[in-house]
Amino acid sequence: MTFEEAFVYILAAGAIVSALLVITRRNPINSVIYLVLNFFFLAALYLTLKAQFIAIIQILVYAGAIMVLFMFVIMLLNLGDEKQLRDRVTWKQMVAIGLSLAFVMQVIYIVGFGETDGMDAISAKAAEIGTVEYIGKELFSHYVLPIEAISVLIVLAVVGAIVLAKRKLD
Amino acid sequence: MYNLIGLVVLLPLIGAAVNGLVGWRIKNEKVIGIVGSATVGFSFVLSVLIFIEMLGRDVLNRAEVIDYFRWIGAGGLETSFAYQVDQLSILMTLVVTGVGFLIHVYSIGYMHGDPGFWRYFSYLNLFIFAMLNLVLADNFLLLFLGWEGVGLCSYLLIGFWYEKKFTGDAAKKAFVVNRIGDFGFLIGLFLIFVTFGTLKFEPLFLQASVMSVGEPVLFWITLMLFIGAVGKSAQIPLFVWLPDAMAGPTPVSALIHAATMVTAGVYMVARSATLYALAPLTLEIVAVIGLLTAVLAATIALTQNDIKKVLAYSTVSQLGYMFLALGVGAFWVGIFHVYTHAFFKALLFLGSGAVIHAMHHEQDIQKMGGLRKYMPKTYITFLIGAIAISGIPPLAGFFSKDEILAYVWHDGSVLLWVFAAITAGLTAFYMFRLVTLTFWGDPRFKEHGEHAKHPHEAPATMTVPLIILAVLSIIGGWVGIPKALGGGLAIKQFLAPVFERADRIMALPEHGVHAVDYVLILLSVAIAAAGIYVARLWYLKKPEIPGGLAKKYSGVYKVLSNKYYVDELYDAAIVNPTVKGSRKLLWRGIDVGIIDGIVNGLAKLVEIVSKYGRLVQVGVVQGYAVAFVFGIVFIIFWLLFR
Amino acid sequence: MVSLNFYLSLSAMLFTIGVVGVLTRRNAIIVFMSIELMLNSVNLTLVAFSSFLGDATGQMLVFFVITIAAAEAAIGLAIIIALFRNKQTVNIDEINLLKW
Numbered sequence: 001m002t003f004e005e006a007f008v009y010i011l012a013a014g015a016i017v018s019a020l021l022v023i024t025r026r027n028p029i030n031s032v033i034y035l036v037l038n039f040f041f042l043a044a045l046y047l048t049l050k051a052q053f054i055a056i057i058q059i060l061v062y063a064g065a066i067m068v069l070f071m072f073v074i075m076l077l078n079l080g081d082e083k084q085l086r087d088r089v090t091w092k093q094m095v096a097i098g099l100s101l102a103f104v105m106q107v108i109y110i111v112g113f114g115e116t117d118g119m120d121a122i123s124a125k126a127a128e129i130g131t132v133e134y135i136g137k138e139l140f141s142h143y144v145l146p147i148e149a150i151s152v153l154i155v156l157a158v159v160g161a162i163v164l165a166k167r168k169l170d
Numbered sequence: 171m172y173n174l175i176g177l178v179v180l181l182p183l184i185g186a187a188v189n190g191l192v193g194w195r196i197k198n199e200k201v202i203g204i205v206g207s208a209t210v211g212f213s214f215v216l217s218v219l220i221f222i223e224m225l226g227r228d229v230l231n232r233a234e235v236i237d238y239f240r241w242i243g244a245g246g247l248e249t250s251f252a253y254q255v256d257q258l259s260i261l262m263t264l265v266v267t268g269v270g271f272l273i274h275v276y277s278i279g280y281m282h283g284d285p286g287f288w289r290y291f292s293y294l295n296l297f298i299f300a301m302l303n304l305v306l307a308d309n310f311l312l313l314f315l316g317w318e319g320v321g322l323c324s325y326l327l328i329g330f331w332y333e334k335k336f337t338g339d340a341a342k343k344a345f346v347v348n349r350i351g352d353f354g355f356l357i358g359l360f361l362i363f364v365t366f367g368t369l370k371f372e373p374l375f376l377q378a379s380v381m382s383v384g385e386p387v388l389f390w391i392t393l394m395l396f397i398g399a400v401g402k403s404a405q406i407p408l409f410v411w412l413p414d415a416m417a418g419p420t421p422v423s424a425l426i427h428a429a430t431m432v433t434a435g436v437y438m439v440a441r442s443a444t445l446y447a448l449a450p451l452t453l454e455i456v457a458v459i460g461l462l463t464a465v466l467a468a469t470i471a472l473t474q475n476d477i478k479k480v481l482a483y484s485t486v487s488q489l490g491y492m493f494l495a496l497g498v499g500a501f502w503v504g505i506f507h508v509y510t511h512a513f514f515k516a517l518l519f520l521g522s523g524a525v526i527h528a529m530h531h532e533q534d535i536q537k538m539g540g541l542r543k544y545m546p547k548t549y550i551t552f553l554i555g556a557i558a559i560s561g562i563p564p565l566a567g568f569f570s571k572d573e574i575l576a577y578v579w580h581d582g583s584v585l586l587w588v589f590a591a592i593t594a595g596l597t598a599f600y601m602f603r604l605v606t607l608t609f610w611g612d613p614r615f616k617e618h619g620e621h622a623k624h625p626h627e628a629p630a631t632m633t634v635p636l637i638i639l640a641v642l643s644i645i646g647g648w649v650g651i652p653k654a655l656g657g658g659l660a661i662k663q664f665l666a667p668v669f670e671r672a673d674r675i676m677a678l679p680e681h682g683v684h685a686v687d688y689v690l691i692l693l694s695v696a697i698a699a700a701g702i703y704v705a706r707l708w709y710l711k712k713p714e715i716p717g718g719l720a721k722k723y724s725g726v727y728k729v730l731s732n733k734y735y736v737d738e739l740y741d742a743a744i745v746n747p748t749v750k751g752s753r754k755l756l757w758r759g760i761d762v763g764i765i766d767g768i769v770n771g772l773a774k775l776v777e778i779v780s781k782y783g784r785l786v787q788v789g790v791v792q793g794y795a796v797a798f799v800f801g802i803v804f805i806i807f808w809l810l811f812r
Numbered sequence: 813m814v815s816l817n818f819y820l821s822l823s824a825m826l827f828t829i830g831v832v833g834v835l836t837r838r839n840a841i842i843v844f845m846s847i848e849l850m851l852n853s854v855n856l857t858l859v860a861f862s863s864f865l866g867d868a869t870g871q872m873l874v875f876f877v878i879t880i881a882a883a884e885a886a887i888g889l890a891i892i893i894a895l896f897r898n899k900q901t902v903n904i905d906e907i908n909l910l911k912w
Contacts, residue, residue, distance in 0.1 A: 023833035106807065109810070160886075789911025
């Protein structure tokens with residue numbers, strides 16, 4: 001086991017543990033903090049995949065912007081702990097967990113027994129396509145129409161958020 | 171010029187569209203009337219020009235098909251909007267547009283002040299369009315389009331004053347009865363297509379002409395086509411709609427139910443002469459039906475008191491005459507009679523329209539009389555029409571009727587001739603009964619005092635067409651002066667190429683001039699004159715005779731004046747069982763019981779299922795999400811282990 | 813080297829953790845965060861494929877997913893605020909107006 005492999009395994013373990021913590025905390029504030037942590041682990045994993053740009057915006061946009069928004073809303077609403085997290089594990093929750101386990105088994109079965117020949121090493125081009133330069137060129141040449149469309153969507157989201165959150169419509 | 175035939179057809183359609191779409195905005199009746207009349211008038215002028223060019227051409231070269239565009243192409247069926255310009259179609263076109271134009275002009279006066287003025291002219295133009303398609307078509311499908319078109323216009327115009335119930339009923343009756351005939355016609359078309367693989371006249375008749383005489387399929391084809399003709403041309407047993415059709419405006423009766431549309435059946439049979447020549451059995455049926463209709467309608471006409479009803483039954487009778495001519499194989503004579511009949515019957519109807527107009531919508535001839543002094547122009551023209559239809563030389567009706575009688579004598583049988591001649595006498599009788607009761611004698615309406623009627627002469631837009639038609643009723647027959655009277659039968663020579671194939675198949679001997687011809691002519695004139703004399707004697711001089719006869723033979727009189735109870739018979743045999751069966755079985759039984767039961771039952775089922783099914787909708791989003799995940803797991807499982 | 817399968821399995825696990833969160837938690841905001849977890853696990857798959865195949869499309873998609881996630885977060889949180897204002901709760905068990 002090389003140092004690099006060990007590093008990836010540690011990051012993966014951190015991601016899973018932090019994700020589990022996200023869904024098990026009673027207090028939403030704690031959940032948010034563990035989610036941010038999870039995002040950092042993921043960003044590091046992106047780096048091991050030589051996707052520098054995505055790793056950076058993962059931290060900037062997700063951890064920096066979106067999570068702050070979550071935090072802000074939680075504090076604004078001043079929510080307390082969720083009382084019934086462990087008092088009432090209903091049969092519905094058992095079913096949900098069972099189904100989810102079935103799902104993950106299926107996927108791992110597919111991945112483990114599927115045909116993934118020649119996929120045990122990162123492509124030589126990976127370092128090149130992960131750069132800001134490469135992605136920027138792609139975005140504004142091949143993907144110029146989607147990026148325009150997505151910018152319109154962002155504007156719509158801004159307007160929609162304002163309209164929804166406004167106290168009174170006038 | 172031949173290329174302009176499309177314009178002849180198109181112009182009335184334009185007129186119909188203009189009046190139909192924007193007519194309601196035009197407050198000025200004159201504009202509407204001029205648009206309506208001028209389009210038909212131009213059509214007439216164009217067809218005259220085409221006719222003149224045709225006369226200038228070599229006889230073998232006169233027929234031509236003008237193909238405009240492909241209409242339907244599906245599988246083996248190829249149909250074009252193509253017009254066949256030949257001697258037969260141009261003659262019909264001239265009659266349709268010419269008489270149609272005069273009636274349009276007449277209508278401007280007659281329909282004056284009617285709120286549906288624009289609607290009326292739109293329908294009338296549409297009718298001319300449909301009729302021209304019918305007579306000019308070069309295939310059966312286009313003919314059928316015109317055939318249905320005239321049926322539709324007839325329906326619209328009979329029910330023109332739709333606010334009265336009986337006009338609506340009459341229109342419905344005409345439409346339904348026509349549909350029965352059309353059903354037969356349509357089956358005929360299918361048979362033709364199955365047999366010959368085409369509906370185009372020329373290739374079709376060419377193929378047919380090499381078949382042997384009496385082929386069963388030809389019998390069925392011609393019989394089915396004839397059923398169509400029976401409906402459209404009001405023959406036994408489908409004649410009942412025509413007298414009721416008099417509910418429409420009088421010019422409509424003149425144009426549609428006398429001069430043009432009802433002759434469509436005659437035209438169609440003449441057009442298919444080749445097929446009919448190959449089916450002698452059908453021809454016999456045509457002749458017998460024609461003669462029976464002629465006799466039956468003439469006897470009914472004897473006792474009718476409604477001026478338009480008399481003329482209606484006279485039309486039925488004359489149409490029977492035409493079919494009699496077709497039935498004995500004298501196709502050109504049938505068309506000749508169509509042509510002369512169009513003039514004098516249109517004249518008579520328009521004259522009766524003027525009378526009705528003058529008498530403020532009084533139609534009972536028992537309440538008229540002495541109108542001669544009030545409306546001299548109408549009187550004289552009406553008299554000319556009556557003489558013409560009675561068959562007094564040298565007016566138009568004489569020549570065509572005489573030809574029919576002559577052909578029936580030579581190619582039919584003596585028995586047919588006897589009945590035909592009696593019918594001719596009856597025709598003269600009831601026509602002069604009509605003239606006598608309407609124009610002669612003393613007035614039987616109040617001339618002075620309160621509620622008095624003041625009959626007045628019709629306006630010029632009405633009298634001028636009457637005068638033109640009167641002139642045509644006099645000279646129109648001169649194109650067919652028989653050889654016995656030193657004439658050349660010009661119309662026969664003219665139409666000969668159209669019926670050449672049929673004539674060759676029938677192989678009827680050419681008739682020379684025999685002494686018997688003179689006897690026949692004299693006899694027919696004598697019979698007509700006798701009819702006129704008796705009518706004048708009975709109704710003018712000795713009015714007690716008809717009354718006495720009616721009392722003496724009250725049974726016969728009742729049967730006749732009730733039109734042989736045909737309507738009652740149809741009501742009892744067909745209409746009432748249908749209505750009752752529909753009400754009891756189809757409505758109460760099948761519709762309410764079974765169909766509604768199924769519909770309501772299904773609704774009930776849905777209601778029950780949803781009553782319990784909706785409990786699944788718990789409203790908690792996570793519940794739905796669980797179902798969602800279950801679906802995903804299931805699908806992946808199925809994909810992996812199927 | 814770490815194989816592609818490792819990344820895919822990791823991604824599946826993270827996704828399933830997100831699913832469990834969505835299905836079991838009652839706090840709407842935590843449900844919402846679980847959705848973010850799921851989105852991120854898919855992003856990981858996309859980036860992994862992109863790197864192993866040497867194709868930039870995967871990273872482009874991730875870029876768009878992040879954008880959508882931002883928009884969704886803005887709208888979703890606005891809805892939660894509006895909801896809280898009306899019902900004084902973010903417990904989704906109590907939000908069942910869609911019930912029969």
